[in-house]
Amino acid sequence: MELLFEKTVSGRQTSYIPELEVPFYQYEDKYLNEQSLDFPELSELDVSRHYSELERRTFGINQGFYPLGSCTMKYNPRFHEQVASLPGFCDIHPLQSLESVPGAKFIYEKSEELLCKITGMDYMSFQPAAGAQGEFLGILLIKKFHEKNGEGGTRSKILIPDSAHGTNPATAALCGLNVVTVRSTNEGYMDLNHLRELANTEIAGLMLTNPNTLGVFDPNICEITKIVHEAGGLCYYDGANLNPIMNIARPGDMGFDCIHLNLHKTFSTPHGGGGPGAGAVGMKELLKECYDEVWKVKAFHGHFLVVVRALCYLLTLGEKGIRDSAVQSVLSANYMKKQLEDTFTIKQKGFCMHEFVITLEEESKNYGFRALDVAKAFIDYQMYPPTMYFPQIIPEALMVEPTETESKETLDYAVEIYKKVYQDLKRDPDSAKDYPKTTPIHRPDEVSAARNPKLRWRKET
Ligand SMILES: Cc1ncc(COP(=O)(O)O)c(C=O)c1O
Numbered sequence: 001m002e003l004l005f006e007k008t009v010s011g012r013q014t015s016y017i018p019e020l021e022v023p024f025y026q027y028e029d030k031y032l033n034e035q036s037l038d039f040p041e042l043s044e045l046d047v048s049r050h051y052s053e054l055e056r057r058t059f060g061i062n063q064g065f066y067p068l069g070s071c072t073m074k075y076n077p078r079f080h081e082q083v084a085s086l087p088g089f090c091d092i093h094p095l096q097s098l099e100s101v102p103g104a105k106f107i108y109e110k111s112e113e114l115l116c117k118i119t120g121m122d123y124m125s126f127q128p129a130a131g132a133q134g135e136f137l138g139i140l141l142i143k144k145f146h147e148k149n150g151e152g153g154t155r156s157k158i159l160i161p162d163s164a165h166g167t168n169p170a171t172a173a174l175c176g177l178n179v180v181t182v183r184s185t186n187e188g189y190m191d192l193n194h195l196r197e198l199a200n201t202e203i204a205g206l207m208l209t210n211p212n213t214l215g216v217f218d219p220n221i222c223e224i225t226k227i228v229h230e231a232g233g234l235c236y237y238d239g240a241n242l243n244p245i246m247n248i249a250r251p252g253d254m255g256f257d258c259i260h261l262n263l264h265k266t267f268s269t270p271h272g273g274g275g276p277g278a279g280a281v282g283m284k285e286l287l288k289e290c291y292d293e294v295w296k297v298k299a300f301h302g303h304f305l306v307v308v309r310a311l312c313y314l315l316t317l318g319e320k321g322i323r324d325s326a327v328q329s330v331l332s333a334n335y336m337k338k339q340l341e342d343t344f345t346i347k348q349k350g351f352c353m354h355e356f357v358i359t360l361e362e363e364s365k366n367y368g369f370r371a372l373d374v375a376k377a378f379i380d381y382q383m384y385p386p387t388m389y390f391p392q393i394i395p396e397a398l399m400v401e402p403t404e405t406e407s408k409e410t411l412d413y414a415v416e417i418y419k420k421v422y423q424d425l426k427r428d429p430d431s432a433k434d435y436p437k438t439t440p441i442h443r444p445d446e447v448s449a450a451r452n453p454k455l456r457w458r459k460e461t
Pocket of ligand 1: 070071130131132133165167168209213238240241262277279
């Protein structure tokens, strides 16, 4: 598809600048740009069609089922968008005095109160712009805590399970900590014996998400946090997976000292395409002083409008509604898992939480088709592929998170197509690389795209 810059037609215009209503000001020549800016020249219709075409080529939750595991791509009510676009919220400036924005102050205070209640934390910071930045702030707080206790130099390690999301070890490394991996058991729980072996006076703490990325809730969670605390470490909860336990179980009660929440996943902000997000960080009283010392990780007050949406969500659903959403997300995942179990291999037996992980290890060996091929085939049936090749401890993984916002009919359709694609590929494995067949671009060279990204278009001269 051509870019607007390539569609340009010299002299074609979209807008006509009205006559000047204020005194004309002539800048000195030295401030004037002498080169053409090379902006595209197009009519309004050209531009409108261009963006409509781009939208048609993009897959979002409005197009169909979007079960991207570990990402909670749920539907976000349009009403929250309307509220977040009210001029009273959009037009305030971050440098305005606190007295001039009592409404914004209320939004932050009320959100802090409600989210602390849901998580079992004492304070909440809304600065971080994403989950990963929330982790960064949280781990800085834990490091500060040890420094203040005179153990900054010795507590240089952080325990992270092998099922963790990649941002956890990346965050720890960015904060200057050495990552020590804790093994998982076959059921997907943390291996307690391994944890006991590793928990010593050199650890700053543990980073963990529960339910974890295998979609299982670790029944030993209180024992896990106890072992870490007894070794003098602190416990960090990656709240990207809070969706299935909202208003049911609280990380604070499980023994966690600090958490981040992905408001852009769990609390109603669309987040496909990279943002803006809000990785709100909750902390227990013992970290408050540390926060007062290291708190600045983002300009001003973070992404305020994401917090507005989150508060809308919390207030419109209410305590019971939030709990019901959590329950429904678990029900949806189990409904799909149960029906897919006779076709696909899912190593974690029994009930899952909000997501489950399929492995195509055997199929890739026996038939030659891979998780990537199955995922690509789903696109032809107007479904977004599930998360692939993650968590890394499951070979040929497909991670499915249907969320609470999908209807039974959609889940039934997804199950039918998942089975159909599987059978089609088993019957004709040679066709695996043909999918997707209906998209404008067939299979992009993902390695080249990642290694040699073209981030800028240059005009051919
Ligand atoms: C388990 C988990 N932790 C952390 C993150 C990081 O969140 P963000 O993408 O907002 O930085 C994600 C994102 O997908 C995640 O799934």
